[in-house]
Amino acid sequence: MEPGVLSLRDLAAGRPGRRGRAEPEEAQKENIFDRSRMAPKTPIKNEPVDLSKQKGCTPERNPITPVKLIDRPQPDPWTPTANLKMLVSAASPDMRDREKKKELFRPIENSEQNDISDSLQYDMVDDSTVDEFEKQRPSRKQKSLGLLCQKFLARYPSYPLSTEKTTISLDEVASILGVERRRIYDIVNVLESLHLVSRVAKNQYCWHGRHNLSQTLKMLQEAGELQYGELMTFQHKEQDFEYKLGERKKETVPDSQDRPLLDFSEPDCTSASANSRKDKSLRIMSQKFVMLFLVSKTKIVTLDIAAKILIEETQDTVDHSKFKTKVRRLYDIANVLTSLCLIKKVHVTEERGRKPAFKWIGPVEFPGKIGEQRGACAPYQACATGKQRFTRHASFNGTQPCEGTKRKVSSEPSSPRQERQAYTVNSDEYCSKMRNLATVCRQKIEEDTRTKVCATETILNSARNPSITSPLSLLTVPGDSDFCVNPLPQAVFPVVQADVPSVLLPNGVSNQALQPTAPAASKTENGKPTLLPSQPFLCFPSSSLFMLCGGLQENLLRENLPAAGDVGNRSAEEKASPVEAQGAGPPAGCQKRSSHECSSPSAPMDDEEPAAKKQTVEQSDGPLSLVVPKKSSELHKADSTPGSSCASAVHLEAFHLDLSSPAAPETEDKKSTSPLDSQEQEKWPKNKDPDEPSPGKEHPSKENANQPFLPQYLYVQPTAGLSNFNFLFSANQAPGAIGLAASQLPSLSIPCVMVPSAALASFPLVCSPAIPSPLSPVPDSSFSAAASMNISMSGLASTAPVFIGTTAMVTPNAPPSVDPQQTAHPAVHLSPVLARSCSTVKLDSPVCMGHPVTLLKLQQPSSTPVTPKSIRPARHETFFKTPGSLGDPGAWKKGEGSQTRNASSVQRRLEISSSSND
DNA sequence: CGATCCCGCCACATT
DNA sequence: AATGTGGCGGGATCG
Numbered sequence: 001m002e003p004g005v006l007s008l009r010d011l012a013a014g015r016p017g018r019r020g021r022a023e024p025e026e027a028q029k030e031n032i033f034d035r036s037r038m039a040p041k042t043p044i045k046n047e048p049v050d051l052s053k054q055k056g057c058t059p060e061r062n063p064i065t066p067v068k069l070i071d072r073p074q075p076d077p078w079t080p081t082a083n084l085k086m087l088v089s090a091a092s093p094d095m096r097d098r099e100k101k102k103e104l105f106r107p108i109e110n111s112e113q114n115d116i117s118d119s120l121q122y123d124m125v126d127d128s129t130v131d132e133f134e135k136q137r138p139s140r141k142q143k144s145l146g147l148l149c150q151k152f153l154a155r156y157p158s159y160p161l162s163t164e165k166t167t168i169s170l171d172e173v174a175s176i177l178g179v180e181r182r183r184i185y186d187i188v189n190v191l192e193s194l195h196l197v198s199r200v201a202k203n204q205y206c207w208h209g210r211h212n213l214s215q216t217l218k219m220l221q222e223a224g225e226l227q228y229g230e231l232m233t234f235q236h237k238e239q240d241f242e243y244k245l246g247e248r249k250k251e252t253v254p255d256s257q258d259r260p261l262l263d264f265s266e267p268d269c270t271s272a273s274a275n276s277r278k279d280k281s282l283r284i285m286s287q288k289f290v291m292l293f294l295v296s297k298t299k300i301v302t303l304d305i306a307a308k309i310l311i312e313e314t315q316d317t318v319d320h321s322k323f324k325t326k327v328r329r330l331y332d333i334a335n336v337l338t339s340l341c342l343i344k345k346v347h348v349t350e351e352r353g354r355k356p357a358f359k360w361i362g363p364v365e366f367p368g369k370i371g372e373q374r375g376a377c378a379p380y381q382a383c384a385t386g387k388q389r390f391t392r393h394a395s396f397n398g399t400q401p402c403e404g405t406k407r408k409v410s411s412e413p414s415s416p417r418q419e420r421q422a423y424t425v426n427s428d429e430y431c432s433k434m435r436n437l438a439t440v441c442r443q444k445i446e447e448d449t450r451t452k453v454c455a456t457e458t459i460l461n462s463a464r465n466p467s468i469t470s471p472l473s474l475l476t477v478p479g480d481s482d483f484c485v486n487p488l489p490q491a492v493f494p495v496v497q498a499d500v501p502s503v504l505l506p507n508g509v510s511n512q513a514l515q516p517t518a519p520a521a522s523k524t525e526n527g528k529p530t531l532l533p534s535q536p537f538l539c540f541p542s543s544s545l546f547m548l549c550g551g552l553q554e555n556l557l558r559e560n561l562p563a564a565g566d567v568g569n570r571s572a573e574e575k576a577s578p579v580e581a582q583g584a585g586p587p588a589g590c591q592k593r594s595s596h597e598c599s600s601p602s603a604p605m606d607d608e609e610p611a612a613k614k615q616t617v618e619q620s621d622g623p624l625s626l627v628v629p630k631k632s633s634e635l636h637k638a639d640s641t642p643g644s645s646c647a648s649a650v651h652l653e654a655f656h657l658d659l660s661s662p663a664a665p666e667t668e669d670k671k672s673t674s675p676l677d678s679q680e681q682e683k684w685p686k687n688k689d690p691d692e693p694s695p696g697k698e699h700p701s702k703e704n705a706n707q708p709f710l711p712q713y714l715y716v717q718p719t720a721g722l723s724n725f726n727f728l729f730s731a732n733q734a735p736g737a738i739g740l741a742a743s744q745l746p747s748l749s750i751p752c753v754m755v756p757s758a759a760l761a762s763f764p765l766v767c768s769p770a771i772p773s774p775l776s777p778v779p780d781s782s783f784s785a786a787a788s789m790n791i792s793m794s795g796l797a798s799t800a801p802v803f804i805g806t807t808a809m810v811t812p813n814a815p816p817s818v819d820p821q822q823t824a825h826p827a828v829h830l831s832p833v834l835a836r837s838c839s840t841v842k843l844d845s846p847v848c849m850g851h852p853v854t855l856l857k858l859q860q861p862s863s864t865p866v867t868p869k870s871i872r873p874a875r876h877e878t879f880f881k882t883p884g885s886l887g888d889p890g891a892w893k894k895g896e897g898s899q900t901r902n903a904s905s906v907q908r909r910l911e912i913s914s915s916s917n918d
Numbered sequence: 919c920g921a922t923c924c925c926g927c928c929a930c931a932t933t
Numbered sequence: 934a935a936t937g938t939g940g941c942g943g944g945a946t947c948g
Binding site for chain 3: 139140141170181182185186189202203281282321324325328329
């Protein structure tokens with residue numbers, strides 16, 4: 001800002017630093033740093049600490065000094081230098097809120113950062129001298145966008161109550177977080193691209209949380225498929241891939257510039273306007289980037305490919321400089337996405353060599369397509385790094401395999417942050433979410449479903465039927481009461497109605513609630529029938545199926561969880577350390593396999609994995625590379641190579657994947673934990689490991705293996721329109737399953753319920769054998785979707801076999817008639833042994849095979865002609881296109897993004913309002 | 919040395 | 934014109 005300022009700062013700070021320029025200024029901006037800097041005292045302290053800390057976050061360890069707290073000092077920091085800052089701040093407008101912020105800040109940091117920051121900070125701080133100056137100078141890492149994003153996310157609940165709207169003041173946040181506003185824009189733009197926030201006004205953004213995330217992702221996926229789907233199929237070669245993409249885009253769409261997916265939010269949009277400016281390229285880039293992941297079979301996207309693709313869209317020529325710039329931007333985006341636990345950094349080894357890449361670890365679900373299995377792993381991995389944090393996941397353990405396979409976290413060189421983030425997020429969010437969910441879920445669900453669903457459906461489906469929408473509402477209603485809560489330890493899950501996203505109810509209560517619902521559902525069904533025939537496609541595809549598999553899912557869950565949870569909001573509790581351990585063994589294998597298998601049932605896991613690994617895996621995930629697909633090919637091949645077109649094969653995979661991973665994604669939204677806690681605890685009481693800090697709730701899970709940490713999950717997808725599958729997991733079961741899984745049962749045992757969205761309604765679900773809840777009948781009859789699985793958890797006993805049927809399957813086969821119970825049984829048991837391979841296989845077969853195929857096909861955009869899609873496609877296209885095309889806009893309705901520029905403010909506002917309404 | 923990406927200049931947009 | 938936004942890329946750090 002001002003030179004003068006700088007000088008002062010410099011003096012104060014004395015930062016040797018890096019660049020003279022920036023830092024000084026920053027002081028103002030970055031309170032944090034300054035603080036540290038400023039205050040010599042703190043820094044000093046830090047030093048020692050740092051060292052010790054480096055390894056372990058825990059302060060305890062360090063005998064030496066103060067440690068973290070001190071370190072963290074940033075928060076406190078105010079010291080002498082503070083004055084300077086104050087002055088400075090006063091000088092600049094920016095400073096406005098900082099003071100306030102600071103206060104806020106601290107808490108945040110404490111919660112979240114502790115671990116993270118600690119680790120980060122220190123690098124080498126020993127030098128006393130240096131220290132003094134810089135002290136803590138936060139190394140770059142400390143200042144990283146990813147960390148910043150985590151802090152940012154920590155401030156807001158992942159799943160805010162619908163009723164509450166949180167407005168975000170950029171200035172305030174910037175000050176609190178101690179960064180310049182510019183950085184906040186980077187974060188917000190990415191979040192906005194995923195609809196986690198929306199701009200309300202000038203410095204104001206509205207926090208939406210992750211409620212809509214799955215929808216958004218779904219949309220992106222669909223859009224991505226249209227645009228990139230085919231290409232992705234071919235991923236094997238980047239070049240080809242890219243090339244194709246480029247062409248495709250061009251062909252398909254002229255250029256409409258990029259429109260932000262966001263749009264869906266509002267119709268008006270548009271405006272026309274122009275897109276004169278650059279627009280928010282960051283936003284668009286972010287969406288596209290996400291799309292690439294969603295379309296990618298491997299779920300891994302290398303930076304350079306992404307950069308090329310993005311560049312191409314915009315321009316043909318790729319200057320080197322331009323490329324560099326894009327890459328830089330992608331890093332920015334990737335950092336945010338990493339903080340959201342949607343992706344993690346990996347390295348892909350290709351023929352050429354190793355390349356930086358990112359792997360999608362978020363939910364894959366929506367569409368249900370593609371294999372997500374990986375996703376499962378990924379999340380797991382990501383989280384894993386964090387270690388325990390992921391406890392939850394851990395509990396799931398089943399997943400662990402991934403780790404084993406992959407490399408491990410520890411190795412992960414690349415991103416410390418990620419790890420941190422991940423874990424941080426996971427635990428906290430997870431737990432908090434769960435708890436909150438119960439309560440919130442209802443509300444949210446109701447609202448969300450209504451709104452979102454409506455919106456989504458409307459948009460997407462508008463073509464279809466309005467009716468669908470209505471169903472949702474119905475659901476909501478029932479849901480209210482019991483929704484979230486999960487009282488029962490046992491897991492019984494009633495399913496939900498077809499229409500709506502189902503909700504789980506745990507015990508009786510829920511059941512009751514459900515039942516009523518059921519009727520409703522049936523009604524809906526009536527309506528649905530129509531839907532089914534016509535709509536089914538949509539549903540499936542988009543909606544994603546969720547699966548629940550015990551082991552497998554775990555991973556997924558984790559992912560979800562983490563994702564869901566944002567950072568620190570809540571406490572995180574769970575932790576999952578145990579998981580790790582457990583998971584590790586068998587489950588992991590299973591998961592992976594499963595995933596692979598999913599893709600290709602027949603293919604043996606082994607093969608796949610290795611291949612994958614070879615190719616890409618470097619670090620954790622192992623399989624990274626684009627290449628993988630081919631190799632793994634078997635699976636894919638079998639299925640179908642081409643993503644979109646091949647739908648059938650793919651679909652299957654998807655299913656699997658979904659099952660595993662899906663849960664996570666959606667679940668995020670809806671999980672409810674709280675209820676569980678008590679009950680669960682009882683049930684699961686085992687021991688937990690304290691490894692982590694889990695705060696609480698999670699422990700059980702950790703425990704592990706034995707218990708799933710999640711008590712119950714509900715996944716509801718409100719939105720459903722498209723994708724509505726919901727999964728329900730019983731927490732109870734899961735745990736058991738999971739835990740067992742590792743040792744005994746491999747993967748599957750988790751009970752889950754999938755519920756199709758209303759649209760889908762028809763999907764039935766699966767039930768776990770164990771339980772025949774009253775509900776089940778209902779669902780069946782209703783046929784709709786709800787399939788319920790129950791697993792009784794009461795003991796883990798039930799652990800066994802669970803499996804999930806897909807709705808699709810059911811439907812087709814015997815929708816109504818089927819009893820859940822019956823179904824369930826058949827469904828699956830996996831013996832432990834089987835676990836890996838078998839499990840997957842089995843699952844596949846039942847689940848995937850049946851319906852999936854059909855469904856899948858429908859889903860896929862490319863293939864599907866369905867009306868609804870038609871709509872979407874437009875969008876998709878638009879995305880990719882470059883700026884120009886407004887023509888479609890109508891389709892987009894919402895189109896914030898597209899128009900954004902011009903209309904941006906206005907539109908945004910509008911949108912926001914609308915959203916807010918939701 | 920390449921990968922990562924912080925930092926903030928500065929242009930364009932909005933008020 | 935002031936302020937909000939955010940593209941962009943130099944160049945510092947990291948590994």
